[in-house]
Amino acid sequence: SQTIHQWPATLVQPVGSPLSLECTVEGTSNPNLYWYRQAAGRGLQLLFYSVGIGQISSEVPQNLSASRPQDRQFILSSKKLLLSDSGFYLCAWSVLFHGELFFGEGSRLTVL
Amino acid sequence: QQQVKQSPQSLIVQKGGISIINCAYENTAFDYFPWYQQFPGKGPALLIAIRPDVSEKKEGRFTISFNKSAKQFSLHIMDSQPGDSATYFCAASGGTGGFKTIFGAGTRLFVKA
Numbered sequence: 001s002q003t004i005h006q007w008p009a010t011l012v013q014p015v016g017s018p019l020s021l022e023c024t025v026e027g028t029s030n031p032n033l034y035w036y037r038q039a040a041g042r043g044l045q046l047l048f049y050s051v052g053i054g055q056i057s058s059e060v061p062q063n064l065s066a067s068r069p070q071d072r073q074f075i076l077s078s079k080k081l082l083l084s085d086s087g088f089y090l091c092a093w094s095v096l097f098h099g100e101l102f103f104g105e106g107s108r109l110t111v112l
Numbered sequence: 113q114q115q116v117k118q119s120p121q122s123l124i125v126q127k128g129g130i131s132i133i134n135c136a137y138e139n140t141a142f143d144y145f146p147w148y149q150q151f152p153g154k155g156p157a158l159l160i161a162i163r164p165d166v167s168e169k170k171e172g173r174f175t176i177s178f179n180k181s182a183k184q185f186s187l188h189i190m191d192s193q194p195g196d197s198a199t200y201f202c203a204a205s206g207g208t209g210g211f212k213t214i215f216g217a218g219t220r221l222f223v224k225a
Contacts, residue, residue: 032211043118043217044156044201051211059212090155094211099144101213103155 002027006091006104013111019064019078021107023091026072031093033074034101035066038088050074086111116204118216125223131189133200133219138183141207147176147187148201150218156201160187192223 006023013019025031035047046059048066056066063082067075074091091104118135125131137145146161162169162176162185169176175188189196199220205213 034213036215044215046212046214049211092155099205100146100158100161101148101156103157106153106155108153 002093002102004091004093004102004104006107008107009105010108011110013081013109015083015111016080019076019081019085019109021076021089021091021109023074023076023104024072025074025093028072028093028095030071031095033068034092034094035074035076036090036092036103038090038106040087044090048076081109081111083111085109116202116214116216118202118219120219121217122220123222125189125192125221127192127194127223127225129192129223131187131192131196131221131223133187133202133221134184135186135202135216136182136184137204139204139207140183142204143206144204145176145178145185146203146205146213147174148203148215150199150201159200189221192221194223194225197221197223 003026033050036044037047038044048056048058050056050068053068053071064078089107092101094101116137143164147159148156149159150156160171160174160176162178164180167178173190178185199218201218202216203213
């Protein structure tokens with residue numbers, strides 16, 4: 001069966017510090033991978049998606065970046081965090097061109 | 113044109129009642145309309161989904177009604193239970209959006225015992 005792992009689950013970072021969130025998927029090959037951000041009490045904002053290794057599409061201009069170094073690994077990074085980067089970050093995968101998304105447990109980031 | 117508008121923002125229903133959440137979309141190329149359920153501190157999970165070739169889909173107590181001409185779809189939860197208390201998101205994907213799934217703002221449902 002397929003599983004998705006996302007870590008860390010919680011982190012508190014000072015403004016200006018770097019960020020690295022990691023997501024891995026098991027049990028499937030060549031998944032589409034996504035990073036979403038959920039602000040408190042708000043909807044889900046698509047940040048990045050990837051349809052293959054090294055292929056990253058950005059949806060929102062910001063100080064975040066994403067990378068896909070391996071088929072089932074997706075990394076969200078920042079060189080310098082802003083207060084506005086606080087939120088609940090969700091990694092997800094799908095296999096169909098447009099179909100069900102399978103979400104990870106999320107990473108809650110607080111920037112102080 | 114890529115937006116999905118969801119209402120209400122929050123909803124309180126008595127146990128045993130019917131919960132209704134509505135969504136509207138603009139992009140007629142969308143062809144997959146899922147509803148996700150999210151409990152606090154967890155990632156969303158697919159609840160039920162519909163494609164525009166049918167007007168209704170029912171799974172247990174959950175029903176999606178789809179009106180293609182009005183570009184609207186809704187989630188009905190029959191016999192609502194306290195365990196249904198969660199945030200519900202409608203979404204849409206397909207067409208020129210391709211791999212992207214666009215989410216509504218979410219509805220926080222609270223079912224009173």
